[in-house]
Amino acid sequence: MRPMLATPGAHVPPGEEWIHEVKWDGIRLVGESEQGRTQTRLITRNSNDATPAWPEIATGPERDIVVDGEVIALNDSGLPDFRVLMDRMHNRDVRRAARFAERIPATYMVFDLLRLDGRLLIEESWAERRKVLEAVHADGDLGSWQLPATYDDGQMLHEVTRAQGLEGIVSKRRGSRYRPGERSKDWIKLAHRYRASLVVGGWRPEVGTEGGTERLGALLVGQPTPQGLIYRGRVGSGITGKRAQRLGELLRETGRSPFAGPDVDPDGGVPTVDVRGTHWVEPLLVVEVETHGTAVASASYKGRLRQPSFIGIRDDVSPEDL
Incomplete structure (x- = not known):
């Protein structure tokens, strides 16, 4: 049940x-x-x-x-x-x-x-x-x-x-x-503090590891909606060591972005600065993120997370649950 x-x-x-x-x-x-x-x-x-x-x-x-x-x-x-x-x-x-x-x-x-x-x-x-x-x-x-x-x-x-x-x-x-x-x-x-369960759509290498052996340094995450997966921001804080390794083992890379584009939602497209160097993945993994304020609903931040930090992987929740 x-x-x-x-x-x-x-x-x-x-x-x-x-x-x-x-x-x-x-x-x-x-x-x-x-x-x-x-x-x-x-x-x-x-x-x-x-x-x-x-x-x-x-x-x-x-x-x-x-x-x-x-x-x-x-x-x-x-x-x-x-x-x-x-x-x-x-x-x-x-x-x-x-x-x-x-x-x-x-x-x-x-x-x-x-x-x-x-x-x-x-x-x-x-x-x-x-x-x-x-x-x-x-x-x-x-x-x-x-x-x-x-x-x-x-x-x-x-x-x-x-x-x-x-x-x-x-x-x-x-x-x-x-x-x-x-x-x-x-x-x-x-x-009292804002938590969000979001879907991973891509990952970026840790600074200084581009090319050769790349270490996961940040996630690109989004919110599922009837219009598609809406981009909510990049999360790097809290992703170190074993956490980065575990995330890398669970992500399945694909050739294209899973996020909805600007034609679906004016704030839904991924900014150019976040596209460069990103490895796109199938939108299957749910992660828990903590952020300052209810930024997903904040017009001033265009629906982006404010100073987000990675909390953990939610294998008890699927993207469909969101």
Whole structure:
């Protein structure tokens, strides 16, 4: 079952019909357990089996249950940080996963209940699903999985999470049903720092390595739209060493640019300065990028990212998901 997705928002929705939660900076996974099965299946947003990567989470409840949640790990400052999980999320080797679990322990934050003991709950309201989930937690049936708190005062939570350096908040309608795979306005996400999942359309060599053995130094990334892949900028910060090598292994070069041209979108073409020396690739790989402000929607920057930095590869998301 694919997870329900939140719609980006500009402000905290007011009123008693909304409940508010912390937005965790981690990896979204659906957990599926069955009675008598000792291991929980952990499924990514694009329906890939990620169970081998998370042995400390996969030993979940020994009953029929399907939950939605976020896997998190803490950085040196004690805050959830997606970057800490990057090496773990791509690993499928059992022995290496066990070593990761000791060195970079992860926690599964369960925030929704989709099925319990054969009862499908997705047509129930969020309030009813939460009530049943809290009862399961009170009985100790979630095991090591955590049940994060919810808050009535969204504005307060928004201010506190910003002050504490957390990613943001998610506001949900109490009466909302669960819509697998859909992005719904019944769930609103507000992030304190802007993150974007974008598609790689090309790469440029590191300065000083043109010709001979070229090392990957920057990515050209774009946003999928009905009009094609719209160019959003060049990302070089954060791409070093093993990251550059891993990216190079995953990119498939092609003979032409995958980006939409100016005839499709006045800001969609790749500038000449970014075309020179670029190796075009098939638009198959999704990466996470952090930038200053919501630049993709900024007219003053012509839809370009502002001072972007590479965060990681998103193999749990496909270009079609975007």
